Amino acid sequence: MKLIIALIQPHRLEAVKRELNKREIFRLTVTEAMGYGRQKGQLQYFRGQEMESELINKIELQIGVNDAFVEPTIDAIMAGARSDSTGQIGDGKIFVLPLDEVVRISDGTRGGEAI
Numbered sequence: 001m002k003l004i005i006a007l008i009q010p011h012r013l014e015a016v017k018r019e020l021n022k023r024e025i026f027r028l029t030v031t032e033a034m035g036y037g038r039q040k041g042q043l044q045y046f047r048g049q050e051m052e053s054e055l056i057n058k059i060e061l062q063i064g065v066n067d068a069f070v071e072p073t074i075d076a077i078m079a080g081a082r083s084d085s086t087g088q089i090g091d092g093k094i095f096v097l098p099l100d101e102v103v104r105i106s107d108g109t110r111g112g113e114a115i
Contacts, residue, residue, distance in 0.1 A: 001099040001112055002070050006061040007033060008081040008092040013059050016080030020063075023072040027115070029062040038089050058092070064099055066112045 008016060013030065020028065034055040065073050074094055081092050104114040 001102060001115065002065055002067065003097045003099045004061075004063045004065060004070070004073050004077075005095040005097065006063075006077045006081070006092060007035065007058045008061065008077070009083070009090065010057055010059050012081045012083075012091075016061065016077055019076035019080035020073070023069075023076050025063065025065070025069060025073055025076060027063065031060040031062070033058045033060040037093070056090070064102055064115045066115055070096060 036056050077094055083091055102114040103110050
């Protein structure tokens, strides 16, 4: 089992969800996040004044998957999150972490079945 964490542009969320659904991946958690990477912030305007913001709005996806779904999940996120066919700086990142245990609270089911 793996926990896949993806940071994407907010306006790409619906496209990523469509791509996940095409691959029969229906469970995810979505959180608003802020951060920056290589793009190092952005220029914004507030009441007509230029302001440099170091943090950029992002969406964080968390998806627990069985091993067979790792590559389809990564492929779906990449297909939905890329701004064009070649991709651009700021499109996001995907992290794949080992997931030692999952427990469904309602009935106590454990492991891959609980996902």
